Amino acid sequence: MTINAVMQLVLFLVLLLLLSWPLGLYAARVYQGRPCGLDKVLGPLERLLYRLSGVDPDREMNWKTYALAMTGLNALGFLAVYALERLQGGLPLNPLGLPGVDPFVALNAAISFATNTNWQAYAGETTMSILTQMLGLAVQNFLSAATGMAVAVAVIRGIARRETTSLGNFWQDMTRSVLYILLPLSLVLSLALIWQGVPQTFTARVEAAWIDPAAVSAPAPDSQAAPPATQSIILGPVASQVAIKQLGTNGGGYYNANSAHPFENPTPLTNLLEVLAILLIPAAFCHTFGAMVGDRRQGLALLAAMTILFAIFAGLTMAAEAVPNPALASIGVQNAPSLEGKEVRFGPTGSALWAAVTTAASNGSVNAMHDSFSPLGGLWPMLLMQLGEVVYGGVGSGLYGMVVFAVVTVFVAGLMVGRTPEYCGKKIEPFETKMAALIILIPPFACLAGTALACVIGPADAVSNPGPHGFSQMLYAFSSMGNNNGSAFAGLTATSPFWTLAGGLAMFVSRYWLILPVLALAGSLARKKRLAQGPGTLPTHGPIFVGLLMAVVLVVGTLTFVPSLALGPVAEQLALFQ
Amino acid sequence: MFVSFMRELKPSCLMFLWLSLITGVAYPLAVTALGGTLFPHQAAGSLVSRDGLVTGSALIGQPFAPGRYFAGRPSATSPFPCNAAASGGSNLAPTNPALAEAVKTRAVELDALASGRPVPMDLATASASGLDPHISAEAARWQAPAVAKARGLAEKDVAALIASQTEGRLLGVWGEERVNVARLNLALDALAGAK
Numbered sequence: 199m200t201i202n203a204v205m206q207l208v209l210f211l212v213l214l215l216l217l218s219w220p221l222g223l224y225a226a227r228v229y230q231g232r233p234c235g236l237d238k239v240l241g242p243l244e245r246l247l248y249r250l251s252g253v254d255p256d257r258e259m260n261w262k263t264y265a266l267a268m269t270g271l272n273a274l275g276f277l278a279v280y281a282l283e284r285l286q287g288g289l290p291l292n293p294l295g296l297p298g299v300d301p302f303v304a305l306n307a308a309i310s311f312a313t314n315t316n317w318q319a320y321a322g323e324t325t326m327s328i329l330t331q332m333l334g335l336a337v338q339n340f341l342s343a344a345t346g347m348a349v350a351v352a353v354i355r356g357i358a359r360r361e362t363t364s365l366g367n368f369w370q371d372m373t374r375s376v377l378y379i380l381l382p383l384s385l386v387l388s389l390a391l392i393w394q395g396v397p398q399t400f401t402a403r404v405e406a407a408w409i410d411p412a413a414v415s416a417p418a419p420d421s422q423a424a425p426p427a428t429q430s431i432i433l434g435p436v437a438s439q440v441a442i443k444q445l446g447t448n449g450g451g452y453y454n455a456n457s458a459h460p461f462e463n464p465t466p467l468t469n470l471l472e473v474l475a476i477l478l479i480p481a482a483f484c485h486t487f488g489a490m491v492g493d494r495r496q497g498l499a500l501l502a503a504m505t506i507l508f509a510i511f512a513g514l515t516m517a518a519e520a521v522p523n524p525a526l527a528s529i530g531v532q533n534a535p536s537l538e539g540k541e542v543r544f545g546p547t548g549s550a551l552w553a554a555v556t557t558a559a560s561n562g563s564v565n566a567m568h569d570s571f572s573p574l575g576g577l578w579p580m581l582l583m584q585l586g587e588v589v590y591g592g593v594g595s596g597l598y599g600m601v602v603f604a605v606v607t608v609f610v611a612g613l614m615v616g617r618t619p620e621y622c623g624k625k626i627e628p629f630e631t632k633m634a635a636l637i638i639l640i641p642p643f644a645c646l647a648g649t650a651l652a653c654v655i656g657p658a659d660a661v662s663n664p665g666p667h668g669f670s671q672m673l674y675a676f677s678s679m680g681n682n683n684g685s686a687f688a689g690l691t692a693t694s695p696f697w698t699l700a701g702g703l704a705m706f707v708s709r710y711w712l713i714l715p716v717l718a719l720a721g722s723l724a725r726k727k728r729l730a731q732g733p734g735t736l737p738t739h740g741p742i743f744v745g746l747l748m749a750v751v752l753v754v755g756t757l758t759f760v761p762s763l764a765l766g767p768v769a770e771q772l773a774l775f776q
Numbered sequence: 777m778f779v780s781f782m783r784e785l786k787p788s789c790l791m792f793l794w795l796s797l798i799t800g801v802a803y804p805l806a807v808t809a810l811g812g813t814l815f816p817h818q819a820a821g822s823l824v825s826r827d828g829l830v831t832g833s834a835l836i837g838q839p840f841a842p843g844r845y846f847a848g849r850p851s852a853t854s855p856f857p858c859n860a861a862a863s864g865g866s867n868l869a870p871t872n873p874a875l876a877e878a879v880k881t882r883a884v885e886l887d888a889l890a891s892g893r894p895v896p897m898d899l900a901t902a903s904a905s906g907l908d909p910h911i912s913a914e915a916a917r918w919q920a921p922a923v924a925k926a927r928g929l930a931e932k933d934v935a936a937l938i939a940s941q942t943e944g945r946l947l948g949v950w951g952e953e954r955v956n957v958a959r960l961n962l963a964l965d966a967l968a969g970a971k
Contacts, residue, residue, distance in 0.1 A: 209949055210950075247795075250790060250794060251787050251791045251794060252787055253790075263780055266781055267784045270784050270785060274789065321862060333796065336799065336804065337795070340799040341792075341799070372791070373791070377798075380799075388807045388811070392807075394818070395822050395834075395835050398804075399819055404833075406823070406831055406833070407830065408832065408839070409826070409831045409838060409840070410838070410839065410845050412841045412844070422854070422856050423855040425839065425858065425859070429860050430861040431821060431823075431833055432860060437807060437811060438803060439804075455863035455864050455865065455904060455905035458865070458904035458905045459863050459905045459907065460836060460837075460908065461835060464835050466945065470950050525870060526875075529883060530894060530895055531894055534896075534897040536901060537898045537903075538865075538866065538870075538875060538901040538902060539867065539904045540903065542912055542952060542954045543951050548950065566904045567865035567904045569868070569869060570870065572870050663869035664869075664873075665869075667869035667871055667872070688867050689867030689869075770871055773871060
């Protein structure tokens with residue numbers, strides 16, 4: 199790694215840790231209903247919303263009621279997006295006259311946005327009308343993120359409370375996540391993005407002349423057609439959507455090229471703001487956790503494990519992308535890291551950092567095409583997803599995922615010393631262990647079973663690259679959908695019925711089949727007494743625990759995925775550097 | 777179970793409706809109003825014009841004939857290069873023979889600009905968006921002698937032009953040194969016209 203690469207990574211982490219700390223403590227005040235500053239302004243609106251919807255925010259819910267409310271809201275979101283996509287041809291705010299979306303693609307996209315995955319089997323600017331983007335997709339960006347935050351808060355309460363069945367009120371947690379955290383941050387970020395050049399307008403298209411018409415009349419190389427006499431520049435309410443897609447770890451782009459598109463991410467400053475936005479709330483929630491369970495060190499331990507794992511993977515990705523592609527040596531180009539599928543303003547370093555950030559969080563937006571990354575540069579992001587999206591992870595889901603790994607860690611540690619494991623004063627018993635095992639096993643199953651199915655019965659022409667890389671494309675796709683990430687080796691054609699349905703199923707299972715056992719786990723923890731720490735208790739805030747936790751995350755992830763990774767990126771690396 | 781489901785149904789529908797209106801209507805409208813007031817040029821797509829005619833956006837790459845103009849990044853958009861209505865990259869794997877083939881073809885074509893000197897990587901590889909508005913400052917300097925010759929300008933004037941259009945890293949750390957090709961070429965036209 200160059201000195202600049204180290205600086206980019208280290209200063210980024212410093213900024214992230216500095217920003218997430220106050221935000222996490224602020225979020226704890228928001229969810230505990232303590233004065234947080236903004237409640238003076240937004241309190242009346244919050245109470246008005248409850249009154250209009252017939253919600254009693256003080257009604258405590260047990261885990262089943264909480265899960266029901268969550269399911270109901272998510273089902274409605276899914277139905278609304280699907281309906282908007284199918285009917286957009288006859289609805290307003292469709293200045294480009296786009297037709298209704300193909301039913302398979304529409305189904306896939308509706309699941310994708312409800313589950314906070316934002317896998318995109320379609321190209322945004324040529325498929326979705328402004329209305330669908332705004333009222334369908336952008337709304338889900340808020341609601342799916344707030345769903346994850348609410349579930350995380352319920353889990354935190356399960357640990358913090360004792361001898362109760364109540365986990366809080368889902369509607370209150372949802373509303374507060376949206377009003378007090380997601381909306382204000384999105385507003386500030388979208389204005390900063392517009393300042394830097396991200397469009398925000400209801401003009402859908404501008405027809406413009408070319409600066410050099412002579413270049414257009416000549417037939418283009420690469421077997422492309424000659425450009426038409428004018429260029430169509432697609433605009434829209436981009437900034438408002440990009441802001442929430444990053445802050446909510448959603449990742450679905452307004453444009454097909456996602457955050458590589460100069461309109462979504464025009465400068466190094468927007469790039470920095472967007473990578474910070476991706477990890478901001480997931481990192482902050484560690485502090486929220488610590489503050490709400492009454493022991494800040496518990497949150498710091500999770501944050502430390504996440505940060506160390508992230509730094510390792512980001513460093514490895516950056517190092518891999520700094521190596522020139524040997525296949526491009528001695529054919530007349532300079533000996534430099536490949537820029538295929540990368541933008542000049544970000545370069546190999548900025549692209550690799552983003553790749554690590556977007557796969558560490560379950561964000562999935564890209565500022566470079568991962569398909570064209572070096573084999574190892576694609577392997578590390580893939581493994582980051584396969585670890586279960588707990589290295590920061592998605593908003594809310596990263597925290598509850600890491601808490602589950604912490605439960606497994608104390609269980610493993612308990613086995614080693616022969617004592618009943620405890621986490622934050624709660625005894626971990628067979629039920630909790632079973633739920634934790636379920637939560638840890640479902641995403642790898644969705645990922646590996648999906649990849650295997652794709653190899654056997656998937657359409658043969660879906661894969662666009664030859665050799666082991668073709669397998670990597672399929673493995674990456676299911677790693678992404680099976681962990682609600684959403685990024686892709688985008689050469690893969692994922693619009694066929696097999697890919698839209700199997701992928702939709704993987705996204706569905708790995709979101710809701712995780713949330714239900716997570717809430718059951720929270721419900722079970724809430725009923726327990728809180729034990730005082732004894733001499734035999736493993737402290738869950740020290741360096742030993744952080745090390746154990748990282749080891750469990752790494753061992754579970756790598757043991758599960760090493761064989762499949764060997765067939766894809768590892769084989770490709772060996773072929774390239776033989 | 778059914779009873780509690782029905783009890784959650786009404787708040788579900790109403791909460792969904794109100795939250796949709798806040799996040800899907802009020803929020804984008806507020807951002808549009810604020811953004812359009814504070815930064816009207818950027819909010820409308822950073823359009824550039826020449827003699828009153830809109831000639832694209834400063835942020836969207838477009839094709840330029842090498843030599844007379846500074847060439848930008850190759851573009852893999854479909855069906856034609858630099859299609860601002862369908863962004864995307866080639867998604868060619870590093871091991872795909874088609875990648876080496878495409879890079880080699882471009883290197884051969886550009887070789888006429890600076891015979892013998894190896895072609896900068898960004899001029900021979902397709903960008904991620906297909907609309908990359910920038911090239912590296914190095915790639916601009918590499919083309920400078922050919923452009924100066926085609927335009928009848930002194931090489932040092934062209935070099936000064938590139939230097940004036942070069943943007944550095946953010947705080948010296950993030951991003952890469954780069955030149956906006958559309959702005960550079962418009963400035964080149966102005967410089968050549970002034971002679």
